[in-house]
Amino acid sequence: MRYKLSIALAVALSVNTLCAANSTDLNKTNDAATTQNSTSPNDQTFASDANLAEVQVVSDLSKTEGTGSYTADRMNTATGLGLSIKETPQSVSVLSNQLIKDLNLKDVNSALQYAPGIAVRNDSGRLRINSRGFDVDNIQEDGIASSVSSSVQGPLGYSKEFTDLEFYDRVEVLRGAAGLTQSNGEPGGTVNLVRKRPTSEFAFNTSLNLGSWDNYRGTFDISNSLNESGSVRGRLIGVLSKNGTYKHYRNGWRGALGGIFEFDLTDKTLLTAGLIWQKTSEVYDIYGVPALDKDGNNLNLDRKSYFGANWNNSIYEKYNAFTEISHQFNDDYKAYAKLNYTKSDGIIKFGSMGGTNPYDPAAPSHDIRLQKYDNGSKEVNLKLGVDGKYELFGQKHDIFVNGSLSKEKFVEHDIRMPSISLASLGLGIYNWSSSAIAEPNWGGTNATLNKTFTKTIYQQALTAGTRYNFSDEWHMILGGRFARVKYDSFNENHKTGARSANTYITKSKFSPYAGLTWDFSKDHSWYVSYAEIFKPQSATDANKNVLEPVVGYNIETGVKSEFLGGALNTAVALFQIIQENRAITDPNNSNYSIAEGKVRSRGIDAEISGSITERWSVMAGYTFNKSIYLKSERKTSSNVDYNKGADAKKYIPRHMFKLYTSYEIPLVGTQKLSIGTGVRYQSKTSGIYMKDNMSSGSAIKYYVPEQKGYALWDANINYLINDNFSVGLIVKNITDKKYFYNTHNRTAGMNNFYGDPRSFTLSFNYKY
Template sequence: MQHQFGPSQQTLPCVRTLTPASNAVRLAVLSMALAAPIMLAGMSVSAHAQSASSQQSYQIAPGPLGAALAEFAAASGITLSTDSAQTRELTSAGLTGKYSVDEGFTRLLEGSGLEAIRQTNGGYILRKVAPGTTTLPAVSVNAKVLDPTTEGTGSYTTNTVTIGKWEQSLRQIPQSVSVLTKQRMLDQNMTQLEEALDQVTGVQLDTTTGASGAANLVARGFPITSYQYDGVPQTFLGTSYTGYDVAVLDRIEVIRGAAGLLQGAGNPSATVNLVRKKPTHEFAGSVAASMGAWDSYRSEFDIGGPLNASGSVRGRFVGVYDDRGSYVDYQRSKKSIFYGVVDIDLAPATMLTLGLQQQQVNAVPSIFGLPRYSDGRSLGLPRSTNLTPAWNRWDQDITEVFAGLTHRIDNDWKLNFAFNGSHQQQDFKRSVTSGTAANGGVVPGSSNASIYTGIKWHSDGDRYNLDANADGKVTLFGRRHDVLIGVNAQSYNVDTKGSNFLPPVAIPDIFNFDPSSVPEPDAGPYTSGTTATTKQYGVYGSTRLNLSDPLKLILGARLSWYKTQTDNHNFVTGVTTQGRQIAYNSELTPYAGLVYELNDRYSLYASYADIFLPQTTQFTVGGKELAPIVGSNYEIGLKGEFFNGALNASIAAFRIDQKNRAQETVGTPCAGAAVTGWCYEAQGKVRSEGIETEVSGKLTPDWDLFAGYTYNSTKYMKDLLNEGTSFRTQTPRHLFKLWTQYRLPIDERRWSVGGGINAQSSYYALNGTVKSEQGAFSVLKMSIVYRYSDKITASLVINNVLDKVYYSGIRGVNFGNVYGDPRNATLTLRASF
């Protein structure tokens, strides 16, 4: 299909502010309305015409050739007609400096095999260079190069992801995939992983813990527990990702639904791949400083480039210091980060990567938020309320080393080896607040309505993860097919110790509590502890069969071995109780997908994927462990790719069935050395289903857009007590996210404005029959950016512009009810060199 870049008469209608009562439905319609026209037609770009011989300045970032040409045409004011097939999978090194139109085209098209031909009407068309024609020797555009790096592209999307081990386009993956690029992180001033993932389609941020920087992340009704670093599956350490800083990341890739083939054990929610920054081939760096609400300050540096004359050794180093206040009284955190990575070319086809990352956090948290009235109503306390003593603290220190080796055997095969190991140490001394009335919430009319207790806890954890694989191509039945085989292993060992050092203490007046009024007690010695070990390893393989030019069949499977054991220590008596070892052997995880390319723009897909989750605390009547929970993900969808990958869109329908959930064997208590309590059987089943749609990328060279909408319902399909009801009532049925950034056509396009909205429908938590509700709400965010030069920028980001009062997490009547952030702003100055 032909694209025409140039002057346009098209305008888009204004979008009115949505009222809270109807925002979920309207936002759903808006998201689909945004996706529909993009997936049905090309777009036009407007500009003022420039003569072919006059020169002007350009600042076009490297990226897809089609997008670079579109930006060049808009800036030059000329009309360029192209066929998307001509520039598909071609990339450009960009254009910086003063050029005429003809000179600019020559530079942008170097090495592409294409040339721009001026027409009698003043417009241009692209055509292949005639045989025998000499072009400039420099090669700045490579055919069919899939580069997943998002840094420096200025884009909200990427033409390639690596979460499936292969480097492949979004259209080639038969599941819902989102990419959070570096540009979006910068435009929205994202600094922590939790707030970054909160901007991803279908991901819900649930802050019920209330700890400084700690949150639960949920997708499709299930907690997200599957993480990867640069494609290497990680053993989940819970708070390992608390306050994780995104300054070291190039992008975040999220595949929703089950991903057992990649990960092994886990939930059928989503898998998050954290892709770190890599060394650059040329010297480059940046510094940044921020200041914001509640006396928050942040500074960053990022520098990299060749470390020797030949450039065969390259390094990159990132440092961050973040001193962050809070709208909650006395809550504060200080974080420091160092990240260093070195790439070494051992041979033309072999590269070694070595790296170190360290993060240290010292926080004064407000643990577990606020209670509610015993009838489920909010207490109506100010958002600044802290019902825990000011001596609370939570310290965390994580040191990680990682290494990777890649070797290309020839043009078809590549060997990959990656390892990372980390040590995590945590200390906290904290109080836990809960409602009274036998923990049934705060009695209406009561002021002496809450209690707190003290807990001291320490942990030392070690995590080791490795992955080795080979990917390449084979020829079968006259066609080329992709093959991947590999192994990975994960090991997690942690020692903990703790004590309860404070008996329950009543708060005299919950509505007038001063956290500094409570003297810090002596915590005394640790009284108990645990030693936990979890190991998992597996072998996996998959193939992409080219059944025909448009039809691809993806088949894969994994065999997993999983083992865990927890021993309990009583430091008072000196007795250690050895825990039971839970083991699952040869767990098979299959995968199947089908992708049909309708044309060079659209792909239809269908897929099946599953994942298993060990059950480690329930046992059968015979004292054996239950079969693992299995989550099966069924999905169909349509994906579209526009402007040679500058814009991507998708829509999908999904269903997840999770079976083998533990159910009590009614009337059959279990007793004995191995089992205490009730017996269970693996008979429960739940279902999560819905639709998702997303648009991300450039509508024009000056207009970036992201929009994502999710409809999700959850239900108990088979359960002794809850059949037919929602299995996760805190999952909103409607979740909508929008962010857009536009460079204004004034003052040499130095100014940009951005805006977005996060909206969701109502949800609730249950304590028995008592319902605690949060109504539908939407939160508005805005930004203003000024580019003093191509090296220096200033940005102001305003969160919760309308100062909406809402709960970002609801646990119930006892605790875990956390307010969302009030209106706040952050000013950032950034300079690159």
């Protein structure tokens, strides 16, 4: 470990020294407001060779909209302190507003495919986010955390989806345990979606996108002061899209509308309130396609292949209301209160082909699975806090205290009808007919399952900490979060009229946090940090006691640097996560569990983001990650290798490299041409199952599909005709690479999901 650390630090210092040697003073026109603040890392603002852009004072130092940058001044996701990337003793990234525009990103999942260190996998047609080998199961909006899925029984029970990216200024990413900002989660990391805010001056943006497979999207964004003094400001954002697909099923659509308002109650008190509505209709490809035949040969099906009914559909509707009030007592102390309410509903119905075994065209064993999910969730979150500064021993230090309460209630109505054999319909993968599958009577008495599952999660937490500055060079963050999590769940069987007893699970735990940074030169710092997070589990032992929570420990160390006054950031880190108390089958009683499972994730993160020169922006990251079982985990399933030392995350690539860079070319007058290109590479992956062991007791030899490493190339070109109008072209997967998404439960016969082919999007944008 020491040897690896020495190498990593040497590489980081070498890279940083090289950058420093080339970091001459740069001047660049900044299209957005820049900030005059002595504590901001962007004190050295860019100016053009001709004229210096007008400087505006803004209150949000972390805002990326209009800056043209691929980085941000400050982030709150890791500690809540509003530190710069270099000051934060954990691995953090930001997907800025400019990067989102350059790549024409519309939703959170597609955006995170470009985030360093983040792997995206397909889970029953829904994309899931994975960081350092662990799924991200909580996500934040403006610092308030909530569950990603709002599900009781898995991905098909989802009742909500992410809000459209048009409503956000940026996407902040933390890799590693988010123990200071949230509870009840996995230790891989979290994502914070930061909403756009109203502007004091009139601003109007609208766009029209025309893309492959009948993709059409229109947006508008208007903001201004609503009174003469400017003490009341508002912003209205709308989205309407037709979401086409390359597969053989009908297109989806989305509509979204939201407003956010700010009120200066006094010169020190700010009230913010907003409401967002969104409704989306999509056709999910639930089980994907079979990949291999009975002899282990690749079926090599067309990417357009879709083995579902023509009535398959899902509709999600979401209302999100939020408000915040903050008061600045003086230059040092501020208090705030945040309230967030979300109501989500999701209806999924499908008849889709599924089957674990390899597909045999002569005698297919697959069947049509008929299911309907009527899901709903309501959640309310309250957060109160005080941030401030105090002076001790000649230095100023930061202090923070906050408390949070939340309640999330998920209701999932699951109806499953008897499956239909392919043979009875005369269907196969080479003569598929979506219209041949009739929609069942979901209210019929022949349902094999008709249950409602209800789960309520209550969370209470108190967080406190300080950033103590020993000197101008040495800084330490010490803090912790005490959290209490309670689960209340039951189910109702509508076939029998029976209702289960309520299951109550209550667990409390203190999660400490510590981080140390050393600014060994003006622009370079070394750090080390430790963070924890826990997650209650429902499994019980032989004494019928609920097992202790799963606990994840994240420790990392690295070197971070800033160049050009914070316009360019670099970082390299070594990390280790250990997750213990994982529920495994009791070897003495298979009906119960013991909390003895243990997994270790190790790796290295390296990243560069921001502006290299006045016209050249870049975001790039490399991640190596290996997860293994530290203890053999006996499971009831015999087709997965849970032995000590086995790969615990075969469906997550060990190597990932992501790069996107753009260069701006000035033309005549205000005309500009921006050209960008990038690549996303990942190493090989497979499902969790072992070869020749899936069909135990069967004469069929079982094969496991694998996805070899691959690279996807993207590019964009944007022509700024004048200060108001621009036109752009975005090309994704330029080489038209054929590949499968990462999927944990891939088998030869199902759960293989093709990635998107090459696509083109033409964009027209107007701003005033």
